[in-house]
Amino acid sequence: MHRRTLLGAGAALPLLAWLGPARARAADPRPSATAFDAGTVPGLARAAASAAFVAPDRTLPPWLASIGYDAYRDYRYRPDQALWRGDGLPFQAQFFHRGFLFKDRVTVSVVADGRAELLPYRREMFTYDQRARAPDDPALGFAGLRLHAAFQRPDYFDELCVFLGASYFRAVGRGLGYGLSARGLALGSGDPGAEEFPLFKAFWLERPARAADAVVVHALLDSPSAAAAFRFAIVPGDDTVFDVDMRLFPRVALRNAGIAPLTSMFEFDAGDRVGIDDFRPAVHDSDGLALLNGQGEQAWRPLRNPATVEHSGFQDIAPRGFGLVQRKRAFADFLDAEAGYERRPSAWVEPVGDWGRGEVHLVEIPTADEYHDNIVAFWRPAQALAAGHEHRFRYRLHWCPDHPWNPPLARVTATRAGAAAASGARLYVIELAGGRLDALPADA
Numbered sequence: 087m088h089r090r091t092l093l094g095a096g097a098a099l100p101l102l103a104w105l106g107p108a109r110a111r112a113a114d115p116r117p118s119a120t121a122f123d124a125g126t127v128p129g130l131a132r133a134a135a136s137a138a139f140v141a142p143d144r145t146l147p148p149w150l151a152s153i154g155y156d157a158y159r160d161y162r163y164r165p166d167q168a169l170w171r172g173d174g175l176p177f178q179a180q181f182f183h184r185g186f187l188f189k190d191r192v193t194v195s196v197v198a199d200g201r202a203e204l205l206p207y208r209r210e211m212f213t214y215d216q217r218a219r220a221p222d223d224p225a226l227g228f229a230g231l232r233l234h235a236a237f238q239r240p241d242y243f244d245e246l247c248v249f250l251g252a253s254y255f256r257a258v259g260r261g262l263g264y265g266l267s268a269r270g271l272a273l274g275s276g277d278p279g280a281e282e283f284p285l286f287k288a289f290w291l292e293r294p295a296r297a298a299d300a301v302v303v304h305a306l307l308d309s310p311s312a313a314a315a316f317r318f319a320i321v322p323g324d325d326t327v328f329d330v331d332m333r334l335f336p337r338v339a340l341r342n343a344g345i346a347p348l349t350s351m352f353e354f355d356a357g358d359r360v361g362i363d364d365f366r367p368a369v370h371d372s373d374g375l376a377l378l379n380g381q382g383e384q385a386w387r388p389l390r391n392p393a394t395v396e397h398s399g400f401q402d403i404a405p406r407g408f409g410l411v412q413r414k415r416a417f418a419d420f421l422d423a424e425a426g427y428e429r430r431p432s433a434w435v436e437p438v439g440d441w442g443r444g445e446v447h448l449v450e451i452p453t454a455d456e457y458h459d460n461i462v463a464f465w466r467p468a469q470a471l472a473a474g475h476e477h478r479f480r481y482r483l484h485w486c487p488d489h490p491w492n493p494p495l496a497r498v499t500a501t502r503a504g505a506a507a508a509s510g511a512r513l514y515v516i517e518l519a520g521g522r523l524d525a526l527p528a529d530a
Contacts, residue, residue, distance in 0.1 A: 122195075122202035127290065127304045127315040128333045132476070134306070134313035135335035142285065144189040146226075149219060151189055158186035160218035167211045168234065168243075169196065170293065177235050177294050177301040178243050181228040182250055183212055188229035190285065197304075198293040231289060233301060237322035246322050252283040253307055254349070257485040258431055259326045265350070265371040265430030266410055267459070268483060270307045270316055271334070272344025275462045276395050276449035284309035286316075300329075312336045312343075325486040329438075332479045340471040344447065344464030345479050346435045350410045352389040353456045357501035357514065366421050369456045371430045372410035374498070375448050375463055378491045380404040388501045389461055392450050399445040399466070408446045409434035409489060410463055413499060425456070434489035435465070438480040443468040496521040 144151075161183035165171070169179040182188065195202040207226045214220045230250030234243040238260055247257035253270030273282040290304040300321045307314040312334060319329040330346070350372040354362045370389070377385040379402045387398070389410075400408075411432040414420065420427040444467040453460040471477045496518040506513040 119201035119203040122197050122200060122290065124317075126202070127306055127317070128476075130288075130306050131308075131313040131315040131333060131335050134308055135337050135474075139308065139310040139337065142190045142287065144191075146184060146189055147221060147223075150185045150221060153185050153217070155186060157217040158183075158188075160215040161185060162213045162215065164211060164213055169205070169291065174296055175294050176296070176298055177233055177246075179291055180232050180234065181211065182230040182232070184226060184229045188251060190229070190287075191227035192230055192286065193288040194228055194231060195288070195290045196293060197290050202290055230286075231291075233303075233320065235301075235322045237326075246326065247320060247328075249286060249289065249303070249305070252285045253305075257320070257326050257328065259485050259487065260322075260324045261429070262431045262485070262487065263426055263429040265412065265427075266433055267349045268328075268433060269344075269347045269349060270305070270332070271309070271312065271314060272347035272462060272464050273309065273311055273340070274342060275344055275347065275464070276397060276451060277342060282309055282311060284312065284314070311338050311340060325484050325489075328483040328485075330479075330481050330483055334471065334477040334479065336471050336473045336475070336477070338473050342466065343471055344462070344466060345441075346437075346481050346483070347462060347464035348410045348433050348435070349459045350389075350461040350463075351453070351456060351459050352450075352461050353391055353453060355388075355501070357388055357503045358390050367418075368414065368420055368427070369422070369425075370412070370427065372412050372432065372461060374411050374413065375446070376407075376409050376411045376434070376489070376491065377402075377446055378405070378407040380406060382406065382492075384491050384495060386498045387448065388498075390450055391460065392452055394452065396450045398448040398450075400448070401445045403443045404440045405437055405444075405446065405465065407434055407436045407489070407491060408463065408465070409484075410461065411488065413488070413497070415487065431485045432488055434484040434486060436482040436484065437465075438482060441465060441467070441479065494521050496523045 163180040171178050194205045196205055206224060207228060209220050232248040233246045235246045236243050238244040247255060249255045254267045256264050256267045258264060270286060271284045275281055284307050286305045287308050288306040292302040294301050300319045303318045305316040314332055314334045317331040321327045352370040352372060355368040355370060355373055374389055375387040377400055409432060412430045415428050417428055444465055447464055447466040449462040451460040497520050498516060499519045500517040502515040504513055
């Protein structure tokens with residue numbers, strides 16, 4: 087969570103009638119179940135967007151609200167308390183304690199047989215090490231959640247994905263570690279003025295069947311400008327896939343909305359390391375933006391750490407895919423035994439249906455270190471998303487080592503730069519490999 091906590095935000099208490107008085111319900115050790123179907127969360131989002139936004143309640147005991155990073159790490163969820171543990175199911179869920187940057191209360195409900203039941207916070211769910219104090223408030227709630235599955239090896243439930251902070255979430259494929267993040271919605275990323283961070287204020291976890299290969303998570307998003315309902319169907323594997331269905335209800339016209347946003351870090355590499363004094367050859371979670379446009383043309387844009395904020399727009403109609411990609415997969419590419427950048431996943435957005443006219447928008451922000459995310463990429467529709475209407479976007483989000491857009495074509499594997507002798511210009515060298523190049527004779 088080291089870098090991701092810097093943009094932590096929270097979740098408001100649901101104000102809608104479906105959830106009722108949140109603190110009273112959370113205090114009830116036997117919360118009543120409520121009917122739940124495919125229209126429940128979209129209905130809540132539609133109703134929320136028709137009313138004024140209410141800022142989240144961040145009430146916490148002062149000693150818990152003021153703890154730092156190290157103290158927050160002393161609040162650890164007990165694996166033996168994991169949701170569905172011991173039930174013989176292919177997925178389990180654990181939850182994050184509130185505190186540090188994650189002050190906002192997130193509600194979690196469990197769905198089974200068409201009924202949703204609020205999951206109350208219990209202090210027995212956590213261990214409290216060293217500096218940690220155990221709260222005694224049954225209405226405290228959670229800060230977020232993570233899902234586990236036996237997808238790395240059959241005898242152990244490894245962490246698969248995390249939803250924590252605003253609308254941020256991350257996942258891994260088999261053999262990979264955490265790296266870049268996705269978000270539910272981006273509003274004002276890189277623009278002048280304060281960025282708006284929509285937040286997931288409530289989650290519903292569907293109890294999976296014993297033989298299920300996917301787990302379904304519903305989420306209610308809210309912000310001053312919009313509300314939205316999300317359905318995530320998550321399938322772990324070498325290429326972990328989120329099937330995402332977003333139903334967006336703007337409160338105001340959204341002229342600069344970012345759909346399917348990805349957030350990453352790029353500090354330096356061989357093509358952009360002027361002034362860098364570091365023994366490592368590269369430091370980044372992603373090194374390029376990959377594009378597959380509506381005409382089937384594929385493009386690669388290397389990332390940079392610019393001197394000032396830079397925006398780039400790649401115009402398109404009905405895009406087939408885009409993503410932030412980590413190409414380098416050898417330890418020698420980074421020489422960082424702690425960070426393990428060679429194991430950071432790529433994230434590839436594959437639109438489902440026609441997204442119309444717009445652009446893949448890239449924001450590059452200056453950074454002086456590797457702890458701040460400074461890269462954002464998302465789809466920006468050409469027309470403003472009107473208030474008072476539903477706007478639906480469906481896509482598959484792949485967390486993977488790479489994504490085969492067009493296998494016959496060669497891939498850019500490295501971009502290098504240096505001073506050109508005598509001329510004062512800079513020389514760029516582009517390395518390509520794979521595809522039809524592999525069939526060429528050695529002397530070609």
